[in-house]
Amino acid sequence: MANIKIIPVSKPRMTRADTWKKRPCVLRYWAYKDELNEKIKDIDIELDDELYLEFYISMPKSWSKKKRIEYFNKPHKQKPDIDNLVKGVMDAIFKEDSHVHTIYAKKIWSNIPSITFISEKNLVEYLS
Secondary structure, X not given: OEEEOOOOOOOOOOOOOHHHHOOHHHHHHHHHHHHXXXXXXXXXXXXXXXXXXEEEEEOOOXXXXXXXXXXXXXXXXXXXXXXXXXXXXXXXHOOOOOOOOEEEEEEEEEOOOEEEEOOHHHHHHHHO
């Protein structure tokens, strides 16, 4: 199991114009991919054909302390969509991702944004 301190970014819908237009959401996504790829090289985790991910999304600063306590470690049920977060991770770590056959992912409210990668061998002890 490895936790990477990074703000999860979902993959935006891109167009041909993004090659020269450089929209902010696309630039943020490309920077995220580069940073995630570098951080994954530093950890010792085997990424195979099964992905087990947890996305920790930071709570808005505008929320009250009471609301922060209420939502801490609860499911995140807003945008960004989980499938776009997963696609962002897969694009960053795999050149070709067609070999991935199982994906488990969840979004959780947190104080510190991060992504946790759970290896297949740690999954049994993690889920128990």
